[in-house]
Amino acid sequence: MALRRFLNGNEALAEAVKLAGVEVVAAYPITPQSPVVEKIAEFISKGEMESEYIRVESEHAALAACYGAAVTGTRVFTATSSQGLAYMFEMLHYVSGSRMPVVMAVANRGMAAPWTIWADHQDSVSCRDTGWVQLYVENAQEALDTCLQAYKVGEDPQVLLPVMICLDGYTLSHTEEPVEVPEKEEVDAFLPPLRLPVALDVENPVVFCAGAGPELYTEFKYQQQQAMYAALLKLKEADAEFAARFGRSYGGTVEPYQCEDAAVILVTMGAVTGTAREVVDGLRACDQKVGLLKIKSFRPFPAQEIRDILSRAGAVAILERDCSYGYEGALCTEVKAALLGLDGPPKVYGFIGGLGGHDITREQITAIYRYCLEGVQPGYGTDHFLDVAGARDEN
Amino acid sequence: MKIKDLPQEELVTGSYACAGCGGILAVRLALKVLGKNTVIVTTPGCLLGVTTFYPQLAFKVPCVNITFPSTAAAISGVVAGLKKRGREGIKVVGIAGDGGTVDIGLQALSGALERGDNFIFICYDNEAYMNTGVQRSGATPLGANTTTTPVGKNSRGEDRPKKDMLRIVAAHDIAYAATASIGYPADYLRKVAKAMQARGAAYLHVLSPCPPGWGYASELTVELARLAVQTGAWQLAEYEGGEFKIQKVGREKPLSAYYALQARFAHLV
Numbered sequence: 001m002a003l004r005r006f007l008n009g010n011e012a013l014a015e016a017v018k019l020a021g022v023e024v025v026a027a028y029p030i031t032p033q034s035p036v037v038e039k040i041a042e043f044i045s046k047g048e049m050e051s052e053y054i055r056v057e058s059e060h061a062a063l064a065a066c067y068g069a070a071v072t073g074t075r076v077f078t079a080t081s082s083q084g085l086a087y088m089f090e091m092l093h094y095v096s097g098s099r100m101p102v103v104m105a106v107a108n109r110g111m112a113a114p115w116t117i118w119a120d121h122q123d124s125v126s127c128r129d130t131g132w133v134q135l136y137v138e139n140a141q142e143a144l145d146t147c148l149q150a151y152k153v154g155e156d157p158q159v160l161l162p163v164m165i166c167l168d169g170y171t172l173s174h175t176e177e178p179v180e181v182p183e184k185e186e187v188d189a190f191l192p193p194l195r196l197p198v199a200l201d202v203e204n205p206v207v208f209c210a211g212a213g214p215e216l217y218t219e220f221k222y223q224q225q226q227a228m229y230a231a232l233l234k235l236k237e238a239d240a241e242f243a244a245r246f247g248r249s250y251g252g253t254v255e256p257y258q259c260e261d262a263a264v265i266l267v268t269m270g271a272v273t274g275t276a277r278e279v280v281d282g283l284r285a286c287d288q289k290v291g292l293l294k295i296k297s298f299r300p301f302p303a304q305e306i307r308d309i310l311s312r313a314g315a316v317a318i319l320e321r322d323c324s325y326g327y328e329g330a331l332c333t334e335v336k337a338a339l340l341g342l343d344g345p346p347k348v349y350g351f352i353g354g355l356g357g358h359d360i361t362r363e364q365i366t367a368i369y370r371y372c373l374e375g376v377q378p379g380y381g382t383d384h385f386l387d388v389a390g391a392r393d394e395n
Numbered sequence: 396m397k398i399k400d401l402p403q404e405e406l407v408t409g410s411y412a413c414a415g416c417g418g419i420l421a422v423r424l425a426l427k428v429l430g431k432n433t434v435i436v437t438t439p440g441c442l443l444g445v446t447t448f449y450p451q452l453a454f455k456v457p458c459v460n461i462t463f464p465s466t467a468a469a470i471s472g473v474v475a476g477l478k479k480r481g482r483e484g485i486k487v488v489g490i491a492g493d494g495g496t497v498d499i500g501l502q503a504l505s506g507a508l509e510r511g512d513n514f515i516f517i518c519y520d521n522e523a524y525m526n527t528g529v530q531r532s533g534a535t536p537l538g539a540n541t542t543t544t545p546v547g548k549n550s551r552g553e554d555r556p557k558k559d560m561l562r563i564v565a566a567h568d569i570a571y572a573a574t575a576s577i578g579y580p581a582d583y584l585r586k587v588a589k590a591m592q593a594r595g596a597a598y599l600h601v602l603s604p605c606p607p608g609w610g611y612a613s614e615l616t617v618e619l620a621r622l623a624v625q626t627g628a629w630q631l632a633e634y635e636g637g638e639f640k641i642q643k644v645g646r647e648k649p650l651s652a653y654y655a656l657q658a659r660f661a662h663l664v
């Protein structure tokens with residue numbers, strides 16, 4: 001029987017790492033990620049987990065060490081936040097280009113300057129184009145479940161890509177919730193041992209990450225893109241199998257809620273989805289036709305699914321915790337692009353909020369919904385910043 | 396270690412290194428002692444550039460290429476992974492240029508040395524960033540003319556002495572560390588063998604002349620590698636059991652004998 005326990009997001013991830021039989025962990029501490037690697041260290045110290053733990057001297061080294069361990073054919077894990085993720089940037093591309101199925105948790109935190117330790121998605125969204133599968137979760141249970149699925153999908157022979165699990169710092173990383181922790185045997189049945197097509201072997205020497213001329217480089221990069229598309233399917237499959245075994249589903253790539261007949265659909269990633277869900281419930285109780293689309297997979301981007309779900313709505317409001325400075329929220333741009341060419345597309349409104357740990361309240365989300373209902377045509381620069389003192393206050 | 400007892404088999408062949416490359420010689424010689432049960436971890440630099448461009452496989456042992464700052468960090472990962480695979484007998488050998496060792500790779504190296512992982516790190520020192528066009532590094536000697544320390548009205552070349560890497564690694568109190576020169580192969584190979592026997596981390600820093608970078612004719616590589624030691628420009632030394640030993644080689648010569656053969660010191664002689 002699966003145990004129901006009170007765990008925060010970090011602890012839930014540590015449980016998942018233990019259940020997944022991770023063999024090598026390399027990590028460097030940073031708030032709010034630290035508890036996950038502390039917990040793993042504790043598991044190892046108590047003999048509950050048999051894993052090599054490399055206490056590296058930086059995040060760049062953490063990912064390099066993960067890479068080194070991965071080429072030997074071992075299952076690896078690391079975790080970081082914000083500045084640490086930025087420090088890894090070079091290695092992010094390296095790991096994905098080498099097609100090593102490393103799994104990393106990112107306890108999302110805003111980027112300095114100014115210094116902040118609180119959550120937004122700027123850190124991971126800035127790494128959108130590094131070739132990592134990026135999955136955003138809504139609660140601690142989803143963090144645990146997604147971690148198990150991340151290994152399943154990342155290690156699939158048709159995928160072989162690293163996966164980033166993004167959870168909002170503090171809101172998810174440090175908030176305890178009831179979490180069902182599956183049994184080891186159940187997880188083993190879902191997640192087979194890692195079998196890399198090519199692993200380090202002195203009998204059969206190969207070069208890991210050789211140099212390539214322009215023609216071959218392009219071939220490699222094309223394959224990387226194909227692997228991302230394969231991941232879209234595999235995420236769906238893994239979610240379906242997970243649902244069958246464990247009774248929990250998150251849609252794999254996107255999770256629509258009350259979207260069928262919705263006139264207005266809210267689009268979110270991560271923890272704020274929970275708040276938005278409550279708002280939708282409240283408004284539905286007052287006969288308002290509102291829906292919610294959670295984007296779980298930011299990369300690969302499930303454009304077709306998003307297009308299908310949003311095409312029936314009159315208006316779409318994207319609420320995100322990041323900004324592509326000089327334009328709008330990154331998710332907003334992506335969703336707009338997914339809707340391009342539709343006959344009578346919904347109006348799209350972008351909202352940026354929850355930066356550097358700012359709360360996004362139910363009242364704000366309700367106000368966003370009302371704003372969309374009025375049907376005002378958004379002009380250039382739909383990047384409505386929430387919470388800005390003295391700025392235009394459309395909400 | 397007698398040269399004539401070395402195996403005939405080459406574990407690095409068909410590289411694109413320049414004629415007279417001291418670096419590739421250092422690697423070739425070391426592999427003759429290290430043998431096939433070896434994994435190389437290396438980073439951008441001439442070595443990677445001349446050995447591992449797809450579909451080339453100049454190494455007959457596995458080679459893990461990694462980002463420039465990360466040789467030693469990747470080593471720790473490979474060591475941990477092999478341990479989990481039950482393949483601890485495989486020797487993990489990091490090889491990096493002077494730039495990849497004493498500059499950008501120093502933090503990772505310090506971390507791995509401090510962690511006490513079981514590996515050998517070989518720095519082939521050609522005293523500048525050769526792969527990117529002879530820019531100075533922390534291992535460039537005082538006075539050398541490089542593309543980022545060009546000699547001119549206001550500059551007499553590199554204005555700082557070479558970083559003392561042996562003492563830096565020794566400060567980590569590792570099992571074994573030594574300097575060497577490809578001009579003294581028997582001494583170098585003895586040190587590689589000693590590094591293999593060491594429990595924990597061992598470090599070798601081998602002077603490896605570079606004809607285009609230093610500005611000399613390629614047939615002079617070995618002679619320069621000897622002259623460097625005979626003139627005191629480079630010292631052969633070992634660190635073991637907490638003690639440094641400086642080796643005497645005899646045949647002392649004035650520094651000018653070494654400088655006069657190299658374009659990078661032309662403004663000094």
Ligand SMILES: Cc1ncc(C[n+]2csc(CCOP(=O)(O)OP(=O)(O)O)c2C)c(N)n1
Pocket residue numbers: 418439440441442462463464491492493494495496521523524525526527532
């Ligand atoms: C992070 C990063 N910065 C810079 C470079 C460019 N780069 C590649 S090789 C190299 C110089 C290598 O010098 P060294 O380690 O001394 O080896 P050598 O080429 O001299 O053999 C530099 C600067 C890089 N690849 N990565």
Ligand code: SF4
Pocket residue numbers: 411412413414415416417418419441445521525526604605606607608
């Ligand atoms: S430039 Fe120097 S170090 Fe590089 S391959 Fe040529 S000789 Fe060797």
Ligand SMILES: [Mg+2]
Pocket residue numbers: 492493494520521522523524525532
């Ligand atoms: Mg060099």
